[in-house]
Amino acid sequence: MTELLTDLDALAAKVRDGAKIALPPDYSGCANALWRAVIRRGVKDLHLIGVPVFGYHGDLLIGAGCVAVAETSAVTLGEHGLAPRFTAAVKAGSITVKDATCPAIHAGLQAAERGAPFSVMRGLIGSDILARRDDWKVIDNPFAENDPVVAIPALTPDLAVFHAAKADRHGNVWIGVRRELMVMAHAARDTLVTVEEIVDGDLMADPATKAGTIPGLYVTAMVEAKRGSWPQGLPATDLAVDQAHLARYAEMARTEEGFAAYLAEFVVGREAAE
Amino acid sequence: MTELLTDLDALAAKVRDGAKIALPPDYSGCANALWRAVIRRGVKDLHLIGVPVFGYHGDLLIGAGCVAVAETSAVTLGEHGLAPRFTAAVKAGSITVKDATCPAIHAGLQAAERGAPFSVMRGLIGSDILARRDDWKVIDNPFAENDPVVAIPALTPDLAVFHAAKADRHGNVWIGVRRELMVMAHAARDTLVTVEEIVDGDLMADPATKAGTIPGLYVTAMVEAKRGSWPQGLPATDLAVDQAHLARYAEMARTEEGFAAYLAEFVVGREAAE
């Protein structure tokens, strides 16, 4: 049974110190209002997993000191350039980066989704990505001679966390084509969702809607959060990316002082509004 | 570019002798009109893959002498009982059965979908399913001590073949929640589709429809075939299973003579209508 909450902070309270958390990429559904609440709580030592990359939300969490490990194929603000707090943290050695390549993240999540101990994948051999991942192994393809292949262990997040356009009171969440959110929810132990709107009725009743819906079976808890992905947009809605704000973030977050001012204004300062 | 055909026989001509073909289960989208055309062509030596099981359509193909190999987790007519032509062929030794268990078929198709040489899965160890599959291997989980796991090689059909409710002229095919059809299309070299209706416009333009759509990228050729799944139904449409016909099939197909009469009446005899 999905827990329907009425308070963003109650959902944020479910993000515990040290949790391993699957994060969608910027163009999917980022639960930014929730992350602001999490930062206000002062959560520590998160292990972020970019599915397969992350951007603004992860950079914000890193800058706010919430993150111990970033496991991802990339961290970027896209056209706004390098993720400044990630870059600074890596150079300072204050976070551990587990560099990956996109399909390796997907392979690990899919192994968890399938209940398999690992997935194998092509590529990677001879790269420093592989050389630096002692949690990955090269094994022999048993169906061929002298054919090494990389085994990626099941990647089971404690939490999948994202924002979506709509959900119903049964906990069913509509995500459209953003199926990485579904793989995340299947793979994770628990899934926390913020949504633009909790609608009446049953999203599973209409075959068109059902096709893009994560069943409530996988959704632990949920809260309505209007414009919850801001400053990111939300696919299949009219919520566009607030490019001006991201540009401002990229500028302010270049320095620790600027980032502190950003937090004060846009994270701590937004508490009353959220 | 998806080839849009106007003639069922032109699509049937793409089913070559010896092809390895992924078939959906009865409750998904069975391309029965196409299979009737294939039987009329006299195709031989097909290797059927049940995804993960098959029913009426496969039994019909087996009875008509089109099949050399049945690789599947089960063959059944559901509430109409055992599949009579499958049962007879197995007892006569006239087809080879590669028994599987449902998630092993999915695992093999997913490996093909991912371009991975194999998938690993739990279960199976100690079963006669595994004992009789020398194309599967038991390997060691490299992430644990003394932990055997079954490796299922990528299962790459020559063809995925199914019936769907609608498609557009770009070759995009709407399948709703019947995602096994999407995995089949991704995994197969070519995909042949019959549809109730080819609609105007672009199924990818509406986010709700897009979420349940296989992109034309994976669809080799397509033809409109009204009631193309008869006597099976079609999910998310008002086409219901013709239970009376299936009961009649189950009865007639109990004997070779009865099956021959069935073919004459409902396969050869329907040519003009299809």
Added chain:
Amino acid sequence: MSATLSSQSDVRLEEILIHTIAGMLDGLRHVAVGASSPVPGAAALLARARSGERTRVSVLGSEDHNFFTDGGKELFDCAGQGRIDAFFLSGAQIDGNANINLVSIGDPDLPKARFPGSFGSGYLYYVVPRVILFRLEHTKRTLVEQVDFISAPGFSEPNVYRPGGPFAMITDRCLFDVDKERRRFVLKSVHPGETVESIAENTGFDYDVPAEVPTTPLPDAETLALMRGRIAGEIAEIYPGFAKRVFGLEKAA
């Protein structure tokens, strides 16, 4: 099996089976039911009703009671994730080691009898914690010393990943517990009309018999009312023939 049990009130055998199975499902989060399983399906729906809807029930092949949106693989993925607490398996043959055979009798290459196939048993039997075996024809032909084909073994070597396995076996004659340590069935109760002796006469494998073997309890009046009312209606959506035969005729009588 469709007649009422002569020596008892008006309770049907199916109702006893449904009640008994439901008792093994109470409190679970998620019960999945395979195709062609009306008795387990009704039991799962009964457990759901009694849970105040906290127990989820997924019925394969049903459009109404199927909450999956990721295609045919999702049931198995879901089980692999540990999100399915109970499932039901049957077998053309079941043996004393809880091995099940859904494939064939005789040489599998040229069998005397061929059944549909193993379906998901070669996986689900390993990963679902409570697999309830059911075989509604309890004879020496079906409950055998050794199955001709192992679709899925009852027990596994210690190094085989096996969080799941047999939890109990219910037949039209009795209920067996499973002693996982000793890898044996244990006679738990006999259905009304059966005796310890009648079970022995009709079972092809060895099993343990405790000193006291009670009769399988009947559902109480409240449970019967729930079963014959709401559950009958729900199961009718999936198995109309079964609902009519077991509940509909009963209600008309």
Added chain:
Amino acid sequence: MSATLSSQSDVRLEEILIHTIAGMLDGLRHVAVGASSPVPGAAALLARARSGERTRVSVLGSEDHNFFTDGGKELFDCAGQGRIDAFFLSGAQIDGNANINLVSIGDPDLPKARFPGSFGSGYLYYVVPRVILFRLEHTKRTLVEQVDFISAPGFSEPNVYRPGGPFAMITDRCLFDVDKERRRFVLKSVHPGETVESIAENTGFDYDVPAEVPTTPLPDAETLALMRGRIAGEIAEIYPGFAKRVFGLEKAA
């Protein structure tokens, strides 16, 4: 790079690059373009236009030019299936063995510079038949003897599954071919204004130089018209800034 090439008509360097890349894509079934790749994106759209729409183009991160419906994994699955014929990769550093570095300079644990990360390169470089490397800052700082971090190697041992790999490398100064046998870059042509010597002065790795090295051809009038008309419009949907800078200003001039 935004100025027109002084000694040539009014053709811009970007237009030469787009034309050159498109020439390597003609006739392909499916070209995918990653994020932040306006020049390759325009080249792919040009190849598509010239193919009569037979060449499919998938642009990641674009809602309009993205035909995937299976989430973030589908691009990689599609490539693994052999359905993507060409892709583009860049690198903060690229070396003479065609290794690319998208991660860091110096010790990766305490780097002097850190870049976003390897994205899909650790897979796509192995499986896509025509990977076209592009680096629009051709200096000894970027084209180095040995990269500090191998996001993906240019070449692999014979036992490594590798249907894909580098097909060519284009920079703001020249075009390199790839000699797969000898595992070396070969100077194919120099862009207008560059010479064999200017390339040597600005390249940090060894490569082969044929006796004759032509100048990279300019697009003809028809191609230029197509690029500045239809393609400019299409690319503007994805990269409005780029379209304005390269094509918009040009048209206004």
